[in-house]
Amino acid sequence: MWVGVTLCMIVIFAFWLWSLTVLLTQAPQESGDQEKLVQSLDQLKKDVPTLWQSLGAGISNVFNTAQEDLGGGQPSASPLSQPELERLPLSE
Secondary structure, rough: HHHHHHHHHHHHHHHHHHHHHHHHHHOOHHHHHHHHHHHHHHHHHHHHHHHHHHHHHHHHEEEEEEEEHOOOOOOOEEEEEEHHHHOOOOEE
16 A cells, blocks of 8 residues: 555656746746736735725624624614614515
């Protein structure tokens, strides 16, 4: 069994080395592809702070809901919840 595992790992490692050398020796196709990649990375850098803010708000909302449920207190209603409920159509 161990001989079989060793042989399989040697084959996998050899294929990995071969594919790595092929990828490293290939010339870049076009500079346009690199520019698109740089632009997408720049956009990602700009979006990360808003992502973290959204994630933080969602987590704090979960913690607040858990505290209300565990504390036995009444959940605080948002100021827009009651008028929004009154405007929703009722389906029968």
